[in-house]
Amino acid sequence: MNIKKGVVGKVYHCPIKGEFEFISNGLITIDQQGKICDVLHPSDPNYSKTLNFLKEKDSLQELTEQQFLLPGMVDLHIHAPQWPQAGKGLDLPLNEWLDHYTFPLEHKFSDLSFAEQYYPHLVKTYLANGTTTATYFATIDTSSSLYLAETCIKYGQRALVGKVSMDDKEMCPNYYVEESAEHSIQEAERFITSFSQLANNNNLVEPIITPRFIPTCSLEALKGLGDLAKKYQCAVQTHASESDWARDFSQEKYNKTDIEIYNEAGLLGERTILAHSIFLTDSDIDTIKQKGSGIAHCPRSNIYFANAALPLREYLDQDIQLGLGSDIAGGPFPSLFMACSDAVLHSRARECGTNASLPAEIRGQKNSRVSLLEAYWMATTGGGQLLKLPVGQFKKGYCFDALVIDDEDSNLLICPDLDSPQDILEKIITHTTRNNIRQVWVDGNQVK
Amino acid sequence: MNIKKGVVGKVYHCPIKGEFEFISNGLITIDQQGKICDVLHPSDPNYSKTLNFLKEKDSLQELTEQQFLLPGMVDLHIHAPQWPQAGKGLDLPLNEWLDHYTFPLEHKFSDLSFAEQYYPHLVKTYLANGTTTATYFATIDTSSSLYLAETCIKYGQRALVGKVSMDDKEMCPNYYVEESAEHSIQEAERFITSFSQLANNNNLVEPIITPRFIPTCSLEALKGLGDLAKKYQCAVQTHASESDWARDFSQEKYNKTDIEIYNEAGLLGERTILAHSIFLTDSDIDTIKQKGSGIAHCPRSNIYFANAALPLREYLDQDIQLGLGSDIAGGPFPSLFMACSDAVLHSRARECGTNASLPAEIRGQKNSRVSLLEAYWMATTGGGQLLKLPVGQFKKGYCFDALVIDDEDSNLLICPDLDSPQDILEKIITHTTRNNIRQVWVDGNQVK
Numbered sequence: 068m069n070i071k072k073g074v075v076g077k078v079y080h081c082p083i084k085g086e087f088e089f090i091s092n093g094l095i096t097i098d099q100q101g102k103i104c105d106v107l108h109p110s111d112p113n114y115s116k117t118l119n120f121l122k123e124k125d126s127l128q129e130l131t132e133q134q135f136l137l138p139g140m141v142d143l144h145i146h147a148p149q150w151p152q153a154g155k156g157l158d159l160p161l162n163e164w165l166d167h168y169t170f171p172l173e174h175k176f177s178d179l180s181f182a183e184q185y186y187p188h189l190v191k192t193y194l195a196n197g198t199t200t201a202t203y204f205a206t207i208d209t210s211s212s213l214y215l216a217e218t219c220i221k222y223g224q225r226a227l228v229g230k231v232s233m234d235d236k237e238m239c240p241n242y243y244v245e246e247s248a249e250h251s252i253q254e255a256e257r258f259i260t261s262f263s264q265l266a267n268n269n270n271l272v273e274p275i276i277t278p279r280f281i282p283t284c285s286l287e288a289l290k291g292l293g294d295l296a297k298k299y300q301c302a303v304q305t306h307a308s309e310s311d312w313a314r315d316f317s318q319e320k321y322n323k324t325d326i327e328i329y330n331e332a333g334l335l336g337e338r339t340i341l342a343h344s345i346f347l348t349d350s351d352i353d354t355i356k357q358k359g360s361g362i363a364h365c366p367r368s369n370i371y372f373a374n375a376a377l378p379l380r381e382y383l384d385q386d387i388q389l390g391l392g393s394d395i396a397g398g399p400f401p402s403l404f405m406a407c408s409d410a411v412l413h414s415r416a417r418e419c420g421t422n423a424s425l426p427a428e429i430r431g432q433k434n435s436r437v438s439l440l441e442a443y444w445m446a447t448t449g450g451g452q453l454l455k456l457p458v459g460q461f462k463k464g465y466c467f468d469a470l471v472i473d474d475e476d477s478n479l480l481i482c483p484d485l486d487s488p489q490d491i492l493e494k495i496i497t498h499t500t501r502n503n504i505r506q507v508w509v510d511g512n513q514v515k
Numbered sequence: 516m517n518i519k520k521g522v523v524g525k526v527y528h529c530p531i532k533g534e535f536e537f538i539s540n541g542l543i544t545i546d547q548q549g550k551i552c553d554v555l556h557p558s559d560p561n562y563s564k565t566l567n568f569l570k571e572k573d574s575l576q577e578l579t580e581q582q583f584l585l586p587g588m589v590d591l592h593i594h595a596p597q598w599p600q601a602g603k604g605l606d607l608p609l610n611e612w613l614d615h616y617t618f619p620l621e622h623k624f625s626d627l628s629f630a631e632q633y634y635p636h637l638v639k640t641y642l643a644n645g646t647t648t649a650t651y652f653a654t655i656d657t658s659s660s661l662y663l664a665e666t667c668i669k670y671g672q673r674a675l676v677g678k679v680s681m682d683d684k685e686m687c688p689n690y691y692v693e694e695s696a697e698h699s700i701q702e703a704e705r706f707i708t709s710f711s712q713l714a715n716n717n718n719l720v721e722p723i724i725t726p727r728f729i730p731t732c733s734l735e736a737l738k739g740l741g742d743l744a745k746k747y748q749c750a751v752q753t754h755a756s757e758s759d760w761a762r763d764f765s766q767e768k769y770n771k772t773d774i775e776i777y778n779e780a781g782l783l784g785e786r787t788i789l790a791h792s793i794f795l796t797d798s799d800i801d802t803i804k805q806k807g808s809g810i811a812h813c814p815r816s817n818i819y820f821a822n823a824a825l826p827l828r829e830y831l832d833q834d835i836q837l838g839l840g841s842d843i844a845g846g847p848f849p850s851l852f853m854a855c856s857d858a859v860l861h862s863r864a865r866e867c868g869t870n871a872s873l874p875a876e877i878r879g880q881k882n883s884r885v886s887l888l889e890a891y892w893m894a895t896t897g898g899g900q901l902l903k904l905p906v907g908q909f910k911k912g913y914c915f916d917a918l919v920i921d922d923e924d925s926n927l928l929i930c931p932d933l934d935s936p937q938d939i940l941e942k943i944i945t946h947t948t949r950n951n952i953r954q955v956w957v958d959g960n961q962v963k
Contacts, residue, residue: 151928157856158886
């Protein structure tokens with residue numbers, strides 16, 4: 068056997084959208100590389116033999132009655148340098164929030180010693196909150212963006228790290244803009260190729276091409292970045308149609324949608340993450356599906372800053388690739404558990420509408436509610452599928468990225484006499500905070 | 516001096532709606548009864564003398580650089596028996612949620628041993644989350660409702676505890692209804708008068724008259740409860756116009772609004788808490804203001820279950836009495852800190868609207884955003900004023916109900932070089948969970 072170790076206990080995961088699987092004494096075996104050898108049910112013929120084998124070589128972790136094993140969370144949208152501002156000024160309009168807080172703050176990360184103050188805290192915080200795969204926007208500064216990647220390796224977090232590209236001098240602040248499209252593309256390429264020099268990476272961290280959004284990028288830069296995506300087979304992330312303003316900007320300047328522009332630049336591929344994507348046309352949706360790209364839904368920042376609600380129900384039903392993002396600092400909470408609750412809330416605000424002075428029939432959009440299990444699927448399996456990474460569920464050959472959760476000393480109250488397995492999973496998703504998360508593994512390594 | 520002890524450190528509170536006060540070395544002195552003798556600034560003439568006096572008699576707690584002193588939270592709406600279901604089935608429609616989960620669960624509390632399993636956990640959980648004043652709906656069972664009051668005394672939580680009144684046989688489940696209006700009124704009176712026998716109360720806990728809502732109560736019962744409110748000078752709590760269905764029910768059955776019905780029954784007074792109150796008429800609002808009653812805004816459950824958003828901005832501007840409720844289990848989180856963030860989110864969903872297919876101009880209701888400081892004011896000062904209790908702010912003669920918060924090992928990241936005093940307060944409100952709350956005092960007694 069190639070098995071290195073095993074974990075046995077109450078196992079939950081959601082391989083199928085809207086459903087869940089619970090194994091009351093599930094045995095997960097893990098190989099030297101931290102990949103899952105097998106997920107065994109007590110009824111499997113190999114179960115007892117494997118359990119005894121692991122016990123004999125003292126390589127079995129037995130969870131307690133109060134503990135649960137869940138897959139690690141897959142966060143598709145995080146602005147790493149905005150971590151020091153998370154929770155500040157969230158009642159401001161977007162433009163004031165960006166000008167007063169965000170751009171000046173991102174700029175400070177060009178100073179590596181400033182980055183050293185905050186990136187480690189960020190990565191440790193996300194790990195502590197159960198995020199085993201993180202997708203980061205860094206800043207336009209290549210060195211400190213590489214430092215973020217090194218930080219992820221140091222603390223053991225799987226990550227896609229993007230140096231932000233933004234070269235439009237009219238739209239970017241003069242202190243925070245790349246000097247030309249050419250320079251922007253060169254730096255993006257230097258960033259990508261630098262990953263081969265990162266020590267101890269073991270495929271834990273990879274670069275992701277990151278044009279900020281249409282208003283801050285020239286078409287030349289977008290095209291160059293699209294070429295790099297093809298050349299290096301890189302993932303891509305950006306913002307698409309986040310607000311009325313962003314959508315109108317593309318229409319007015321180019322007479323095109325964001326999706327049309329990204330597509331023409333060669334930026335839509337099977338590993339492209341489109342954050343937000345609130346205002347898509349039917350044709351945009353067809354393009355996204357045809358290219359196999361996916362959407363990062365960020366429910367809380369959506370409500371704060373996007374001017375309208377993502378049509379999540381319809382997108383789930385159309386089998387568009389979908390995952391969740393915490394969107395620090397547009398959303399203040401570094402937790403995808405919170406994002407699951409917020410996704411349900413978001414869908415309910417949309418279903419009912421908000422204007423109490425309108426009749427109920429025209430107030431909201433009927434049948435748009437989303438279930439907590441659908442949201443949790445997005446935060447795990449959906450995110451993994453979108454990234455084309457073997458994470459988010461417990462499956463042979465997948466990475467052992469996992470969390471041990473218990474209810475001790477916390478707001479999570481599990482009532483064995485009252486709660487069904489589904490109730491328990493819903494309570495775990497709703498109430499888990501970092502203090503319920505006792506252990507975190509990434510690639511079989513315990514990182515918390 | 517009648518001073519028993521003092522606390523010195525960084526003090527925040529919000530006596531004025533939308534504003535905050537920060538005292539960097541504030542000294543709060545407390546008397547034998549747990550009331551605040553004084554709130555001293557370093558510039559006050561008595562400051563040094565008092566500080567030295569307390570140091571000498573070893574009665575001064577000095578907060579660390581990382582700690583902050585804030586008033587305890589005042590929660591205006593909690594369904595105590597629904598605590599075991601918090602976080603379950605929140606994607607169900609209200610009627611299914613009530614029928615499958617809520618009513619059968621509330622009924623179980625008639626068994627005192629069942630109540631003993633859950634009420635202590637609830638009270639300790641709310642205290643741990645910083646709620647020093649809690650307003651509880653219990654169940655229709657008088658004994659276990661009194662047990663909830665005893666539990667609050669035991670753990671030291673200030674509380675208004677209500678035995679629920681519901682006597683309408685057509686609308687209530689047959690296993691969970693009072694046998695007649697007369698019996699309902701008798702039991703409410705027995706509940707109220709039993710408080711004089713509660714041991715060790717010291718005014719910490721008081722009864723509150725609690726008709727569930729119009730559909731479950733006969734007019735005769737409502738009138739009898741109104742008489743009791745007058746006779747015993749009791750506070751009153753109920754639900755008002757929570758949903759389209761509830762509003763329509765009153766119109767169809769009585770051709771009146773909820774507020775008109777409560778008013779005619781004598782239930783609107785200066786200490787009446789109207790939970791939700793989404794669909795009020797202008798005349799309802801005039802009545803509420805004239806009677807000095809107040810509204811408990813429950814932002815998260817509002818979005819889950821109320822069909823539309825409370826016009827919070829307008830109510831704040833009209834100086835209606837307002838506070839916040841966590842509304843377990845319609846909202847799953849036993850934390851008013853979370854309710855503050857949710858109140859901002861709620862107001863933003865309302866401001867922008869949700870339907871992405873509508874033009875921006877008609878999608879939302881302009882200028883309805885609420886600031887985090889306004890929400891926090893509601894959660895502290897506003898709630899205290901609504902209850903006519905001397906709590907929610909640090910002020911001479913007020914109860915010393917207070918929290919010590921720090922940022923150790925948590926999602927709260929305070930950056931002294933980047934954050935203004937207002938930024939720090941906003942981060943504290945946004946990120947505080949039970950694990951940031953190191954100490955909780957109620958009436959000067961440390962209860963966590």
